[in-house]
Amino acid sequence: MIDVKTLCLGVLSRGDASGYEIRKEFEEGPLSHFSDAGFGSIYPALKRLLDDGQIVMLPHNGDGRPDKKLYRITPSGRHALYQSLIKTPSADKLRSDLMFILSFGHLLPPRHLDRIIGDRISDYRQMIATLEVEGSTAHRTPGERFVEGMGLAIYRAVAGYLEEHRHELVAAALMESQVA
Amino acid sequence: MIDVKTLCLGVLSRGDASGYEIRKEFEEGPLSHFSDAGFGSIYPALKRLLDDGQIVMLPHNGDGRPDKKLYRITPSGRHALYQSLIKTPSADKLRSDLMFILSFGHLLPPRHLDRIIGDRISDYRQMIATLEVEGSTAHRTPGERFVEGMGLAIYRAVAGYLEEHRHELVAAALMESQVA
DNA sequence: GTATGCATGTAATTAGTTACATGATTCT
DNA sequence: AGAATCATGTAACTAATTACATGCATAC
The missing domain is CATH 1.10.10.10 (Winged helix-like DNA-binding domain superfamily/Winged helix DNA-binding domain)
Structure with a gap:
């Protein structure tokens, strides 16, 4: 690195x-x-x-x-x-406490689970909105534009995934909490 | 963290x-x-x-x-x-040498630039293929499925972005190298 | 016979974080 | 008056990486 x-x-x-x-x-x-x-x-x-x-x-x-x-x-x-x-770049590294937590998501209190996912979606939506404004105003080198675009693409993918699959995980947590 | x-x-x-x-x-x-x-x-x-x-x-x-x-x-x-x-998870962290390098992409030798992007696309496509097989075979908890799905979504977004915008950056590098 | 995978651990180094310590300026 | 921003830096601590050190089993 x-x-x-x-x-x-x-x-x-x-x-x-x-x-x-x-x-x-x-x-x-x-x-x-x-x-x-x-x-x-x-x-x-x-x-x-x-x-x-x-x-x-x-x-x-x-x-x-x-x-x-x-x-x-x-x-x-x-x-x-x-x-x-010009050195060969090392692999990208993605560290996410949230994902570690969500890998146990079905064992968590459903409300809590729903809240932390919702909060994170808001965070990402906020970042996306900021980037969309900046992208059209700030002047960037081609390299910077490329990198900023990548950031935007990733944030959109994450926010989109969380929104689309949130209910599945919360539903699993609900079932789990009813069994226990 | x-x-x-x-x-x-x-x-x-x-x-x-x-x-x-x-x-x-x-x-x-x-x-x-x-x-x-x-x-x-x-x-x-x-x-x-x-x-x-x-x-x-x-x-x-x-x-x-x-x-x-x-x-x-x-x-x-x-x-x-x-x-x-149940602690509030800290923000996701994304470390990427490649993105740092590409933020100077237009200053790099075009061939080199094209190669490192192409290599990274291959890496991601490989990971995506592996995940797609695993997703249908390995049995996972709901939490694990969720997290694995997120991984897949991100890798697809990255690979897709690199593929779509690769030529823009390489073109900028080519222009730069002709000026210099 | 050679490489890969299984299996454990320590020591030295490097890097990074957190807390501390200070102070001017500008905005509200 | 108070908060935020600008501005620099050190010391102590924590954590992680890398290299070292060993050895068996299995597959090719």
Whole structure:
């Protein structure tokens, strides 16, 4: 799996940014759907990239605020990023607590079951709505559009499946609860 | 996120199993699509569960082979599992190196790009074919069927999207390579 | 005889998360 | 006045991965 250092290089390859701005990318941008990184991993990663000469820090851009540190990728950093990009990508990984829970769904209290599925459907519908607006406004590179489209396709598939099959599982849970 | 201990309890709640068998579940069973655990995390987890009294070891079942250790969940273990199941599940997490790479897709050599997308499509089509066979043969609880169906729905969405949009990204990469 | 599958486990390393610690600015 | 956002970073902890280490049974 690609590490946080490489993730940061990826963001910086599109333009200078601070640690804070990098994190925002992973929270809001197209990368957010398939990657993840918090402050606790970004700041140490930036420090290591700095030590390795793959990024440089820009001496304070005097925009009033003094504390902000802007980072810029170096040729060495671009090279490292490219090496990561042409490596055979590892398999996609999907971690879902909800799916683990639902694999025992028929043993759960039916109301509870129905609620957690409903909540998740709402979450996904919300994300889909946000993405649909963004997709038409924000300007993206072809790669970003592709990735964002994939996110949208997956979210729709998940929301759709949950909606279509929700009642089956709740019905099984109801039967189970009547037996017990 | 649900930890490996809980994952093991989940498997053991369906029947006694050895560490080796538990891992197989995460590699082949319906849980495999949304969870992950290797030997290096399962064995330590089993040890801790044993210390905590949430599982017991069954003294060798004399099936010829002596080394196999079967584990059985205890009432305390079932209770712990149930507590985990009724907790509000954390958000689904999707990690994909491929998507990170493709977000820079237009900057990659077009042939390489086309190949990695094509390879991934094959991988998914293979998984889909396997699941379609299993779905009709293996017998599953309602929860397992639900989860397996979700896996199938997602894989189809991903494979479908990659197939439909592959050429767009490759075309963008071709244009980019001609400019440069 | 060779590879694969069954079977267990430890040690060292790496990575990542969470909590802590601080403070300015901007919006309501 | 208070909340949210901007902004950086460290320390302690937890977890997971990888490599190592071993050995039998079965299938080809």
